[in-house]
Amino acid sequence: MKGVNAMTAAYRVSHLDALEAESIFVMREVVAEFERPVLLFSGGKDSIVMLRLAEKAFAPARIPFPVMHVDTGHNFSEVLAFRDARVEELGVQLIVASVPEAITSGLVRESADGMRNRIQTPVLLDAVEKYRFDALFGGARRDEEKARAKERVFSFRDEFGQWDPRNQRPELWSLYNARVHPGESIRVFPLSNWTELDIWHYIARERIGLPEIYFAHDREVVDRDGMLYAINEFLPLRAGEEPFVAKVRYRTVGDASCTAAVKSDADTIEKVIDEVAATRITERGATRGDDKVSEAAMEDRKREGYF
Amino acid sequence: MTISPEAPSRAMDLLRFATAGSVDDGKSTLIGRLLYDSKAIFEDQLEAVEATSRSRGDEYTNLALLTDGLRAEREQGITIDVAYRYFATPRRKFIIADTPGHIQYTRNMVTGASTADLALILVDARKGLLEQSRRHAFLCSLLRVPHLVLCVNKMDLVDYSQEIFESIADEFTAFAAKLDVPDLTVVPISALKGDNIVTRSENMPWYEGPSLLHHLEHVHIASDRNLVDVRFPVQYVIRPQSTVVADYRGYAGQVASGVLKPGDEVMAMPSGFTSTISSIETADGPIAEAFPPMSVTIRLADEIDIARGDMICRPNNRPAVSQDIEAMVCWMDESRPMSVGGKYAIKHTTRSARAIVRGIQYRLDVNTLHRDECADGLGLNEIGRVKLRTTVPLLADEYRRNRTTGGFIIIDETTNRTVGAGMIIEAA
Ligand SMILES: Nc1nc2c(ncn2[C@@H]2O[C@H](COP(=O)(O)OP(=O)(O)O)[C@@H](O)[C@H]2O)c(=O)[nH]1
Numbered sequence: 001m002k003g004v005n006a007m008t009a010a011y012r013v014s015h016l017d018a019l020e021a022e023s024i025f026v027m028r029e030v031v032a033e034f035e036r037p038v039l040l041f042s043g044g045k046d047s048i049v050m051l052r053l054a055e056k057a058f059a060p061a062r063i064p065f066p067v068m069h070v071d072t073g074h075n076f077s078e079v080l081a082f083r084d085a086r087v088e089e090l091g092v093q094l095i096v097a098s099v100p101e102a103i104t105s106g107l108v109r110e111s112a113d114g115m116r117n118r119i120q121t122p123v124l125l126d127a128v129e130k131y132r133f134d135a136l137f138g139g140a141r142r143d144e145e146k147a148r149a150k151e152r153v154f155s156f157r158d159e160f161g162q163w164d165p166r167n168q169r170p171e172l173w174s175l176y177n178a179r180v181h182p183g184e185s186i187r188v189f190p191l192s193n194w195t196e197l198d199i200w201h202y203i204a205r206e207r208i209g210l211p212e213i214y215f216a217h218d219r220e221v222v223d224r225d226g227m228l229y230a231i232n233e234f235l236p237l238r239a240g241e242e243p244f245v246a247k248v249r250y251r252t253v254g255d256a257s258c259t260a261a262v263k264s265d266a267d268t269i270e271k272v273i274d275e276v277a278a279t280r281i282t283e284r285g286a287t288r289g290d291d292k293v294s295e296a297a298m299e300d301r302k303r304e305g306y307f
Numbered sequence: 308m309t310i311s312p313e314a315p316s317r318a319m320d321l322l323r324f325a326t327a328g329s330v331d332d333g334k335s336t337l338i339g340r341l342l343y344d345s346k347a348i349f350e351d352q353l354e355a356v357e358a359t360s361r362s363r364g365d366e367y368t369n370l371a372l373l374t375d376g377l378r379a380e381r382e383q384g385i386t387i388d389v390a391y392r393y394f395a396t397p398r399r400k401f402i403i404a405d406t407p408g409h410i411q412y413t414r415n416m417v418t419g420a421s422t423a424d425l426a427l428i429l430v431d432a433r434k435g436l437l438e439q440s441r442r443h444a445f446l447c448s449l450l451r452v453p454h455l456v457l458c459v460n461k462m463d464l465v466d467y468s469q470e471i472f473e474s475i476a477d478e479f480t481a482f483a484a485k486l487d488v489p490d491l492t493v494v495p496i497s498a499l500k501g502d503n504i505v506t507r508s509e510n511m512p513w514y515e516g517p518s519l520l521h522h523l524e525h526v527h528i529a530s531d532r533n534l535v536d537v538r539f540p541v542q543y544v545i546r547p548q549s550t551v552v553a554d555y556r557g558y559a560g561q562v563a564s565g566v567l568k569p570g571d572e573v574m575a576m577p578s579g580f581t582s583t584i585s586s587i588e589t590a591d592g593p594i595a596e597a598f599p600p601m602s603v604t605i606r607l608a609d610e611i612d613i614a615r616g617d618m619i620c621r622p623n624n625r626p627a628v629s630q631d632i633e634a635m636v637c638w639m640d641e642s643r644p645m646s647v648g649g650k651y652a653i654k655h656t657t658r659s660a661r662a663i664v665r666g667i668q669y670r671l672d673v674n675t676l677h678r679d680e681c682a683d684g685l686g687l688n689e690i691g692r693v694k695l696r697t698t699v700p701l702l703a704d705e706y707r708r709n710r711t712t713g714g715f716i717i718i719d720e721t722t723n724r725t726v727g728a729g730m731i732i733e734a735a
Contacts, residue, residue, distance in 0.1 A: 011534060011566070011598045015321040015400040024602040025561045028543045032615050032657070056590035057602070060555060061547035142391045149390040149405075168388065169725040170414060170639050172421040174561070175654050175716045179723040193402055195393045 016202055023050075023190040024057040025174060026153060027137070030188050031058070033178035034135040037065040037188075038095070040124075043079035044253040045210055046139030046191055048086070049199055052208050053190060054137075055090060066093035068133075070124050072116040073100040074234040074256040082211040097127035114234075115258050125161040128185060135178075135186050143195045153192045159183035196251075197276050204269045216249045216267040227260035251276075319395060322528060325404040325419035325452070327443040328429030333460040337429065337498035338392060338405060341520070344505050345394040389419045398524045412439075413446065413673065413688035414639040417728055420450035421714065424528045427456045427519075432465045432495070435475050441482055442673045448486040449635060449690070449730065451710055453531040455483065455491045458519065462511065463497040469513045490526075494519050532599045536704065537565030537573070538626065538712050539597075539619040540656035545604055557588060557604035558613055563656065563711035565621075567597045567605065574622040575613045576702045581622055582609040599711075616658035618702040618712075626702040626712055627734035632662075634706075635671075636693045638685040640719065640726035645685040645693070651726070655701050655715035662717070665694040685727075692732065706730035 013021075030037050039054060041047045054063045067087060087094045099116050102108045107126060108119040128136065142148045152168055154176045169177050180186060191199070203210065221228040222241045229235055231243050234257040248261035249272070266272040328334040392403040404419030406412075420426055426447040430440050440457075447455055457479050465471045476493040483491050494503055495514055502508035503518045517525070542560040567573075567584060574581045585608045587597045597603045605619060613619070620626065638645050645651075649664045670682035670691040685691045706713030717727030 011532070012529065013320065013598075013600065015319045015395075018321045018600055021561060021600050021602040025542070028559055028602070029657075032543045057559070058545060059590035059604075060552045061545050061549070143393045149392065150388045165388075170418045170728070172418050172716055172725075172728045173711065173714045174422075175714065177654065177716060177718055177723070177725045179652070179718060181723065193391070193393070195395070195400075197395070198400070 016198065016205060019194055019198060020053065020056070020202070022174070022193065023053045026176070026188060026190040027054055027057040029176055029178070030135050030137070030186075031064055034186070036131065036133050037135040037137065038131070038133045039063075039065060039067045039137040040139070041067045041069050041083065041094075042139070042253065043069070043076075043083045043211060044139065045199060045203065045214060046141065048082075048208060048210060049194075049202060050137060050139045050190060051086065051090070052206060063090060063092045065137075066095050068095040068097060068127060068136075070097045070120050070127070071099060072120060072255045072257075073098065074116060076211065076213055076250075076253065076256050078211040078213050079253055082209070086209075095127065095131065097123050099123050102126065116255055117258060121161075128161065133185060134180060135188055137188050137190060139191055140189050141191050141194050141196070141199075142189075151189060151192065153189055154178065155187040155189065156180070157185050157187060161185070163187075197273070200269070200273045200276050204273060211253065213250045213253065213261075215269075215272065216247050216264045218245050219248050219261065220244070221246050221248060221261060224260075228263065229260050230256070232256055319398060319400050320528075321400050321402065322425065322523065322526070323402045323404065323423050324425040324427055324523070325406055325416070325423040325447075326427045326429070327406055327416055327419075327447075328460075329431075329437055329439045332429040332431045333498040334405070334429050337458065337460065337496070337504075338403060340498055340501060340504055341401075341403075342392060342394050344501075344520075345396055389415050396520070396524055401523065413442075413637060413690070416443065416446050417450060417637045417639075420447055420452050421710075421728065423450075423452045424531060425454040425456060425523070425526060426452045427458060429458045429460050430475060430479075432459050432461050432468075432471055432475065435471075436478055436482070438674045440479070444479070444483055444486060444488065445673055445676065448483075448488050449637075451707055451730075453489055453528070454526055455488050456519070456522065457491065457493045458498075459493065459495045460498050462495045462502060463500050467495070467502070467508075467510045469511070472511075472514075492516065492522055492526075494522065533564035533709055534566055534598060535564070536624055536709060537567055537571075537619070537621045538563040538704070538709065539565075539567060539605060540658070540702075540712070541613055541615055541617045541619065542657045543615060544613070556610070557606050558619065559602070559604045560619075560657070561602045562597050562599045564599055564709055565624075567619075568595065569593075572622060573607070573619050574625065575611055576618045576620060576625060577628050577700055578612065578617070580609075580611040582607040582611055584608075616656075618656065626704045628700045628702055629734040630697045630700050631665075631735050632695045632697060632701060632703065632729075632731055633668075633733040633735070634693055634695065634715070634729040634731045635690060636685060636717070636730075637690045637728045638687060638726065639728065640724065641687045642722075643719075643726075644687075644689075645717075645727060647683060650720065652718040652720050653695075653697065653715050653729070654718065655703065656712055658699070658701065660701065661698040661720075662695045665696050668692040668694065693729070695729075701734060703731050703734035705732065705734075 102123045103110055108122050152171045219230050220243050221230050222243050249264040250261050266275045326334055390405045392405055394401050406415040406419035428443045459472050459475050472495045495511055496503045502510055505520045507518050539560050539562055541558045545557040545559050547555050569584050569586050571584045586593050586606045588604045647664050651662055653660050653662045667682055669678040669680045670689055704712040713731045715729045716725050719726045
């Protein structure tokens, strides 16, 4: 009995190792089976982790696919700088699908509230068509939101980029069905089984660099519907609002006009991990104005082809 | 009544489990409780569910809504697809494949069980074992889920009766013995009241086993892996176009089973060429040993021709190389049945092939285990023993010995949908 335990102890695999191995397997599978994969990079921590996993999956070769940023034009400057430095360091091609350009060209119209999350979708789909991408890596996790809990790792999209939750392919073992007809595509979610805490533990373990806005810093904010928004050129003050300086950090990084910060003293990765472990509100609930609209908000956007 | 609030550490391991139960046995309540007690449910999620419960006029906060994802399902009040949930304790991270108990049952349960280390079957103590409970147990054994837990739920409604519990436990144990279930544990619980979920219940002093969570945290899974038969399906060949690492050639893949070390003599299948492992590499540097489920890159001392779909193994321990496969197949397509003469695409490890159905030996009634030897097709959610002939040889093991090199999926070549799951019985 002692012998058996000693042996299996030696072949122990931690949960982070198991998650990493699975994600790397998924990424290699995509590159082996698809013609034109692309990795969607937002500058958020999940896409940063995904990029790190891609780096590991193909080392010592370079990442064998480009990286695409669907750019709403409402950016945090720290995030753009981070993106450019990382792309340079890895020697990967960066494609920017620009929402402002799409507004100028008439592909999409600015919505009345100025939020650009929804109009990102046609811009993304347009780029997919233009570059004929057949597999798109996204950093979504199943623990993020209810509509994601049934999402496949390989999620099929028809020629309109639409997702049909009632018509998903069963996914068994680690056998991913990569077959698509021309014009159809697969969204691939290598981080499906990771939780927010797993992501942070991995960032700490791998010493992955992040844009500074993920750590507590002083920022001028306003309180809007109970959420703290940074005042910037995309998010002008409304009448009667009093900006104040608070110590905050971002839990997610999205469009600068609708991503809120949370009050925090966590200025190191260890403190962030403690904070995340103790938190009682989901990261989307805490920081995304766009998901508040209705319980089914995310599901509707996903059907239309949102990532 | 909550699990230790300390942050889950980085040194946890991972347990995947599937849940099964008939409608109203309390599966959603149980999952809701596990998530809630382990703090995997957040206030905003709970608020949304409370609001929905109120608007629907429910008397209580319906924890089932927490695990009911999609709008179509919410509207019909049913769950129709496998959903994945996550929680962690300081010891383990858990991935739940939550398989709903409705029409598509077999398909969903087979999907959820395919990756599970453990399956949790619920029965209502008032109703005892149902035909469905037997079916759940059978599917778990078919998919070779190594550990089975029967939760006898709603013990509060039978006065925590030891007698009732034991009669259900005995009946189930006798049935499971016929199925060759490697490890069975039976726990009396109340998902609603929390008895024997996190801690041992004072209402059932006669029960001497562990609480459900204690069992989930401690069940020994490391030795479920096959560490004997070396199987490394080659996924991708890494050949950098770079002068810094000129002539680099590495075989990337995930170890399916066995332990590989530098210096080991290996054979590449199906070619049969042999070589030795010169190094096993990861992005973090070379390693001394690779074992499941690690994703690594193997380099060999000799230049032999190896491509995706090939398999690295040991010269004296090889998979069968065969175009004739006998397998248990679970059919998952509602539009067309599997029929003799039908042609399909299949994916087995990293290898793709086409296959023709040579014959259906029998169709199995999953409730009675009766074999219908006159069946000429398999409809949605039906299971049968099938003979296939493939266009290229598969590098195959029996599923009961190796879940990774023994399983395959069947794909409709016109619609590209995944229409079946196969478990190899014999490759001759
Ligand atoms: N008394 C009692 N009721 C329970 C228990 N577990 C679940 N229930 C109730 O049984 C009903 C069905 O439970 P639910 O979790 O929705 O069942 P599911 O269909 O298996 O997901 C609900 O009214 C629950 O409140 C239990 O342990 N004791």
